[in-house]
Amino acid sequence: MNSYQKIIEGAKQIIDNWHPYFEINKQWEIVKFGDIIINKLKSNILSLERKEYTTLIVCKKGKMININTAIKGDIPVIAVGRVSPYSHNQYNFNGNIITISSLGAYAGYIWYHNSPMWASDCNVIYSINEKLLLTKYLYYILKSQQNIIYQKQAGSGQPHVYLKDLEDLQIPIPPLEEQQKMVTELKVRLTTLKTI
Template sequence: MFYKSKKFENKKLSDLVNIQKGETITSNTKEDGDIPVIAGGKVPAYYNNKSNYKGNVITISASGSSGYVWWHDNPIWASDCNVLTEKSKEANIKYIYHILKFNQENIYKLQKGSVQSHVYASDLAEIIIPTPPIEIQQKIVNEINERKQKALRLQKEAKEILENAKSQVERIIF
């Protein structure tokens, strides 16, 4: 189900990161601001004027889009979600995020409940994570970042090519 390494030690997620439940906040109790409130969806539920996490954290939706894995560079208010924070010096939190994101479909399979599905911290805690040395984890993170940047450049280039083609066709036709 989840990736297991034959080359490196495999550890439970709970051995590598802290897994905490977000704090309840509602549209009635929030105070308007620019801090995203992360709940059970794939976009912020609303915005608050305070954060309960400073950033560099992973959230995994507990309900709604339960199991959705999301990285946050900036401060957030974590509400209806599981929050993963750095715990061990042997685990790069961004590496953990990428491994979890690669396993997104498997994490969705952890959903329980028929009317309103949930993903529980106790189930997340048991996920097995391949744990190479921290230097290799950082190399993996760097490689993924480089490839994402290249993909963004190529998307931008493709969009420009299509816009130019459209302009040329319009000049020919009109």
Template sequence: MSKLKELIQELCPSGVEYQKLGDFVSIYTGTQFNKRDMNVEGNYPVINGGINPSGYIEQYNEDLDTITISQGGASAGYVAWQNRKFWAGAHCYVVRPINENLSNKYLYFFLKNQEGYLQQMQHGAGIPALNRRKVQALQIPIPPLAVQEEIVKILDRFAEYAAELQARQEQYEYYRNKLLIFNNISGGGTQA
């Protein structure tokens, strides 16, 4: 029997209650930073409504290990784990647990699992946006912390495997392309 299964049988034999997310987290937007003051490189990324940073600056307003959700734009609803200090912009929700019964990384995995649903909740005809109240209304299972921690360990391992698999795939494609373009090796021949 897996450790997770044992923990669930021991700590929550009657199941796990779902709770309103807004009762367990704080969700707020960042602070606008003018695009003209950003650089292509820098120490701290500016996280806004997209998947990638809007730019880089030399100051931050949020710490590492923070959950963000794109609030506005085509990527509204995109969930990310910020593993470095960053600037949270005005089109970025910062999500933090406010209850000691909720693990930050467990919350991240829950929200990442809900990402498609969050993206479907976009509203607005011009620039899509995600309403904070709709995020707060999500129902989240809150198992005991020991169960949350075991779930996080399992999902972190899968994330490591996925990253390794992606790196191996890129390595395979690189060498496949190098080995199958013969004119680069012999100096002659033609490409198909």
């Protein structure tokens, strides 16, 4: 039984550490993450070929809640780890969002949510124009850079990753049809990995 448990734990680690791989077409515009965040002053906005890219992503802080203030329910609370530590009876985001853990050993952890959840001690990111940038595609791009994001952790006692630490991440923006195709292919790959 113990050897089976080790195999199961090993399989879980493979899935948890999976990162998508992308072939980047040289014709796609590549922008910096910091240049496409809404309501942010940008010094190099004029360098972007397509001005509609200047306000593609909304970034918000979660609203702090802890196990003592949460009201028992079935809505997962997303905080600083790679799993939901407890639940609540209401949500503050409805889904199709990305969370990035801001503190702790997993500071910088990228997580996609397609159902209602309560974002607590994390940053929430989503596209405001799904006709130009799919949130799920953005998730896969950020997830492909997961190790780079982990390397941006700072602080010895309580590691943290701030949104400003991610501003230089490169985000390729292919045509919408290409984004949809990549999302579908990566979803199939991940589903296959989970069934192995």
